[in-house]
Amino acid sequence: MSRAGRRSKALHASNGHTVTGCELLRRKRVRVLVLCVCGALSLAVILALSLNLATEPSISPHHQPAADIKRDRLSHKPNKNSVAQVKKLAAQVDGTRLWETHLRPLLIKRVPESTGSQTIRQHILTQLRSLSAGWTLEENSFVSSTPKGHVTFTNLLAVLDPSAPRRLLLACHHDSKVFAPDPKDPRREFVGASDSAVPCAMILELASALDEQLKVIKHQRSPVTLQLVFFDGEEAFEEWTDTDSLYGSRHLAELMARTPHPAGSTKTSLLEAVDLLVLLDLLGAPDPLIVNHFDDTARWFDRLIAAEKRLHKLGFLTSHPAEQSYFRKDFYLGPVQDDHIPFLHKGVPVLHLIPTPFPVFWHTLDDDEERMHRPTVENLTRILAIFLAEYLSL
Numbered sequence: 001m002s003r004a005g006r007r008s009k010a011l012h013a014s015n016g017h018t019v020t021g022c023e024l025l026r027r028k029r030v031r032v033l034v035l036c037v038c039g040a041l042s043l044a045v046i047l048a049l050s051l052n053l054a055t056e057p058s059i060s061p062h063h064q065p066a067a068d069i070k071r072d073r074l075s076h077k078p079n080k081n082s083v084a085q086v087k088k089l090a091a092q093v094d095g096t097r098l099w100e101t102h103l104r105p106l107l108i109k110r111v112p113e114s115t116g117s118q119t120i121r122q123h124i125l126t127q128l129r130s131l132s133a134g135w136t137l138e139e140n141s142f143v144s145s146t147p148k149g150h151v152t153f154t155n156l157l158a159v160l161d162p163s164a165p166r167r168l169l170l171a172c173h174h175d176s177k178v179f180a181p182d183p184k185d186p187r188r189e190f191v192g193a194s195d196s197a198v199p200c201a202m203i204l205e206l207a208s209a210l211d212e213q214l215k216v217i218k219h220q221r222s223p224v225t226l227q228l229v230f231f232d233g234e235e236a237f238e239e240w241t242d243t244d245s246l247y248g249s250r251h252l253a254e255l256m257a258r259t260p261h262p263a264g265s266t267k268t269s270l271l272e273a274v275d276l277l278v279l280l281d282l283l284g285a286p287d288p289l290i291v292n293h294f295d296d297t298a299r300w301f302d303r304l305i306a307a308e309k310r311l312h313k314l315g316f317l318t319s320h321p322a323e324q325s326y327f328r329k330d331f332y333l334g335p336v337q338d339d340h341i342p343f344l345h346k347g348v349p350v351l352h353l354i355p356t357p358f359p360v361f362w363h364t365l366d367d368d369e370e371r372m373h374r375p376t377v378e379n380l381t382r383i384l385a386i387f388l389a390e391y392l393s394l
């Protein structure tokens with residue numbers, strides 16, 4: 001007999017025959033038994049489901065597979081800020097704080113291993129510790145062979161949410177070039193104002209200005225977080241070569257490439273979690289001309305152009321003659337070797353924000369506070385604040 005036959009027989013019995021009292025009692029017992037079995041089965045199913053939910057990891061943006069991370073990076077869309085948001089963000093950048101609190105303490109000789117280097121690293125850490133967003137800070141020290149022998153370098157790393165699947169890196173170098181003192185005035189030292197004290201101060205001001213919004217995206221567990229990087233050892237000790245330069249960035253790119261991310265992953269590294277490296281260098285002189293160096297990040301360079309134009313029209317940029325003065329696509333003077341190179345060679349998308357041609361005082365004792373142009377530095381910081389707000393959905 002097939003199963004179909006058995007089902008039709010049961011149906012016929014319940015629809016036609018006369019039943020005795022004894023049979024009624026038997027049927028009641030059967031019904032009670034069936035109800036009990038069904039109840040027990042239902043309980044078992046509910047229990048199994050809840051156990052399954054407790055042991056299976058929940059699908060959240062913080063547990064994305066590698067392929068999804070790359071796909072999300074490529075399809076990442078900037079958030080469109082309203083005029084009111086742009087005005088608010090621009091007003092949050094404080095030019096006085098940028099100059100007096102963040103920049104001035106950086107304007108000292110700070111070659112690797114010097115007391116000056118230690119002092120400015122403490123300054124950077126103190127500023128970041130004072131913010132409410134709650135940065136995870138790390139002093140990452142390592143020893144490298146240099147033309148001067150073995151030297152200890154220290155990169156400073158600040159991550160908003162270390163567990164986030166993806167990161168936007170905002171970077172500069174904190175070391176100053178080893179420089180012979182002025183023979184006419186031996187007390188005069190190379191302080192590398194544009195190279196790269198101003199870019200470091202701009203990054204500190206961005207972290208300060210956007211503190212409240214950064215705190216919010218951290219608590220919302222946004223899938224893209226912000227990492228600040230202050231490289232040591234960008235400068236060569238002697239002539240620039242592949243081995244005498246970029247000590248900090250070469251070390252960090254290697255370190256991130258062999259650090260699993262998310263923690264414990266056997267498939268993906270922290271380097272693959274980097275959406276974009278935005279590197280600032282040689283900024284501070286008036287009228288910088290910054291070009292796009294890489295086709296794959298052209299759409300992000302376009303966001304900088306758009307932010308510059310928007311802020312200009314709203315009257316937030318001072319000493320800014322035309323709506324598109326800084327970020328340009330109408331000329332190209334060639335590539336520049338800098339801290340982005342080790343990341344670029346490992347496939348990380350890069351925005352290299354460096355003026356070409358270089359400032360006229362580049363690698364001279366004149367690269368000091370007097371040659372810096374405060375309105376330009378404030379303008380660039382406002383443009384970057386809009387860029388970060390768009391990228392990170394602040």
Ligand SMILES: [Zn+2]
Binds near residue numbers: 177195235
């Ligand atoms: Zn330099």
